[in-house]
Amino acid sequence: MIEVEGLTKRYGRHTAVDSVSFHVRKGEILGFLGPNGAGKTTTMRILACYLPPTEGRARVAGFDVFEAPLEVKKRLGYLPETPPLYPDMEVTTFLDFVAKVKGVPGRERKARIEDAIAKCRLGEVRFKRIGYLSKGYRQRVGLAQAILHNPDVLILDEPTSGLDPKQIIETRDLIRGLGGDHTVILSTHILPEVEMTCGRVVIISKGKVVAEDTPGNLTRRLQGAGALRLEVLGNGAAVAEVLRGVPGVLAIHPRPAGEGLAAFDVEAAAGQDVRALLARAVVQGGFGLLGLSQVGMSLEEIFLHLTTTDAALETGAASDTKEVSA
């Protein structure tokens, strides 16, 4: 449904998006993840035919965004980063205008507007001026505007920003409900959101795709880089000494432990399972091994890992997470 091939966008000499490629299948929900300034908004604007790409190609719903923008726009619902709203219009008037410019036929217009109002829970404010709405409600009007004409493809730039926790949950449910019939790309900084709503994640950093996988796979496959938690009966300093001698151990972080006990988080080199070695070393050192467990990396950690360090790229490559660029 969405095919992006070597997409590059340069602002003057600054490259905001650097040969990004990914595909989204029909009915899929793709999460677009990345720190501030990563190029998420820029990519989405290109897909929505708002900006032309400097290089590369993008096809949405089978049409090239550069060659047939009108066809793309007919099939597209787009929620920009700042919801595009006319402050002096009432909510229903605004939705009526949007329905007209999106080409919703006259006889369906009323039903579509009612549907969007119901889905985005705007009933209470339908006759209020948009300028008087709170930020969360404005965001919801923005969302209503995007789903109004029941488009095949939805591009949502930070759809839950500014919403209260209850609304976030309801909006996530709404987006999940859109999957299947609609193809959705959403960007966010909130990682649990991706885990909860998206079938697949593309992580982008400094304009480049650094990882692309399902949220589950990302977590699982990067676990080699996660820490091991160790609880030992014995003197802390002595145990640490022994642990440091184990091949493959990179660092040891002591943790608070009870009287006569020692606890550590052990960082091992990526892709190496040092659990057996650790256990043997502890026992041979004459200490009592009370516990040894793997601490899975949360999506947050993976995210930080992938987007903040250069080593991240190597880590990603060492695990078998699909590397798109290196």
Added chain:
Amino acid sequence: MTAVRNIAAIVEKEWRHYFGSPIAWVALFVWTLLFGIFFSFGLSFFVKQSAMTAQQMEFGQKLSLNEYVIRPVFHNMAVVALFLTPMLTMRLFAEEKRQGTLELLATSPLTDLQIVLGKFLAATGLYALMILAGLLNLAMLWHYSTTPPEWKPVATGFLALLLFGACFIALGTFLSTLTRNQIVAGILSFCLFLGIWTLGWADDPTNGPVMKVVAYLGVTNHMEDMVKGVLELKDVIFYLSFIAFGLFLAHQSVESQRWRA
């Protein structure tokens, strides 16, 4: 068909804004008020003059209401249009850019030309309404005058004012695409309109070819005949090409800004 529907949607939206804010009401009020003032001045002058000519019977002929009352009003209202049209055009694109709503229009299945035309027609429509509201003043001439004025110069005068103002509106639409600050757009428009207005002052039969071209570009000179009731095709074509040029610039500007962004 979709093109017409799209343009109509934009026009409707702009009119909602004009009449939902003070802009339309202020413009209508100022316009009709000044129209009324100029008209009543003209009329009282006319009444005095007629009384004088009635005494000097050798003229033997009545003064024309068209010439002494209506024509000066049209000329004065052209000056008022110079001041009021920037008010109608300055926010057309500047505000959409500032609010981020241009992103909505640009990602809807509308062409840039439809957006430009919709906005131009909305402003021109409001302007036409202003002129018509002013013309209501003239209705009393038909009602009370023993020899009512000719209607034809009034019709062509209306057309002259409309076309003349539409030139400014087209240019103002273009200038509004250049900035996200509507005040800047308004001031730029006013200065440019004033500049174009003064080009007309170069109209002098003794001038060389360069000044003739300059004078030709002055939008006021093409009003003269029309206000007198003479509708010349060349004047209409001049105005229509001027408008088309302004809209062309606006369209190019909207399109290229997106390409360069």
